Amino acid sequence: MRLIKAAGLVAVSVFATAVIADYSEHPEAIAFKSDLLESGFTEAEINTFLAGAEKKQSIIDAISKPAERVLEWKDYRKIFITDRRIKEGLDFMREQSETLARAERELGVPSEIIAAIIGVETYYGRITGSYRVIDALTTLAFDYPKRAPFFKKQLREYLMLAKEQGVDPMEPKGSYAGAMGYGQFMPSSYRAYAIDFDDDEFTDIWNNPVDAIGSVGHYLKRHGWIEGQPIVNELSETDMVGSEWLTSGLKLDFTVGELPLKRSEIAAGLPSDAKAKVIELQAEAGAKQWVVFNNFYAITRYNHSSMYAMAVTQLAEALAQGLLEP
Numbered sequence: 571m572r573l574i575k576a577a578g579l580v581a582v583s584v585f586a587t588a589v590i591a592d593y594s595e596h597p598e599a600i601a602f603k604s605d606l607l608e609s610g611f612t613e614a615e616i617n618t619f620l621a622g623a624e625k626k627q628s629i630i631d632a633i634s635k636p637a638e639r640v641l642e643w644k645d646y647r648k649i650f651i652t653d654r655r656i657k658e659g660l661d662f663m664r665e666q667s668e669t670l671a672r673a674e675r676e677l678g679v680p681s682e683i684i685a686a687i688i689g690v691e692t693y694y695g696r697i698t699g700s701y702r703v704i705d706a707l708t709t710l711a712f713d714y715p716k717r718a719p720f721f722k723k724q725l726r727e728y729l730m731l732a733k734e735q736g737v738d739p740m741e742p743k744g745s746y747a748g749a750m751g752y753g754q755f756m757p758s759s760y761r762a763y764a765i766d767f768d769d770d771e772f773t774d775i776w777n778n779p780v781d782a783i784g785s786v787g788h789y790l791k792r793h794g795w796i797e798g799q800p801i802v803n804e805l806s807e808t809d810m811v812g813s814e815w816l817t818s819g820l821k822l823d824f825t826v827g828e829l830p831l832k833r834s835e836i837a838a839g840l841p842s843d844a845k846a847k848v849i850e851l852q853a854e855a856g857a858k859q860w861v862v863f864n865n866f867y868a869i870t871r872y873n874h875s876s877m878y879a880m881a882v883t884q885l886a887e888a889l890a891q892g893l894l895e896p
């Protein structure tokens with residue numbers, strides 16, 4: 571009798587584990603399901619998506635430790651500003667020169683900035699992520715409470731995107747956070763900002779570099795990129811400002827006129843009411859400062875990090891320079 575009871579308990583606990591592993595039965599998924607029903611999915615569809623999704627501990631481990639939070643600039647920079655990334659970027663820019671030129675003309679964002687973003691994100695589309703997007707988004711929506719509201723929204727957007735595009739949601743792959751394609755767009759950004767840049771009536775930033783280039787340019791334009799304006803200017807040691815001017819966060823807290831800039835060239839011809847701030851990062855030789863402008867802020871809308879925007883800017887400079895060389 572005892573043995574049978576014990577065996578029964580074991581069976582129950584195995585069953586309970588199995589239930590939690592299936593996202594269609596996960597307690598967190600119940601409210602989510604009713605949201606999706608309102609977005610036009612059937613209960614059977616939703617259950618199929620969620621039951622087919624797998625929880626991945628490696629995703630939770632990865633998101634708990636993004637590079638921006640643990641590295642200093644001198645080490646972060648070494649990941650992105652490399653001979654290889656510059657060389658592959660020049661190849662990409664030559665292959666896609668027509669599309670990049672058209673994006674620059676129509677969207678006002680320089681070719682090398684678009685290329686640099688795609689280069690930093692995915693090595694120009696070569697490494698776009700190996701997790702199934704459905705696994706990444708369900709794991710983070712239901713088993714990572716800290717960001718659950720954000721990832722529930724992204725999961726909903728993803729399923730809507732797949733439906734709109736006629737794509738099986740169990741197929742696409744992406745980063746551990748569910749970012750997809752050349753430019754690593756999250757599902758909500760895909761739906762809001764990706765564009766069909768080759769006019770084949772399918773917006774494909776997963777596999778189509780033309781749509782990806784147009785979409786990255788469009789994203790920056792919609793996030794306030796101003797054509798022809800500078801991004802950043804490095805301050806020499808004698809131009810550096812006092813620490814009281816180093817505000818936290820990414821928002822441009824000052825105007826060019828308010829900052830104690832010692833030479834007018836530092837603001838690169840911007841009007842005195844143009845927004846700006848000074849950031850300080852740890853370079854090889856110690857602390858370094860840069861004054862950053864509107865277009866730097868626009869790049870941080872892609873990834874909320876000064877180091878990210880600085881890496882994109884410096885990679886873009888290296889690419890522009892490389893194109894001039896024979």
Ligand SMILES: [Ca+2]
Binds near residue numbers: 766769773
């Ligand atoms: Ca297209």
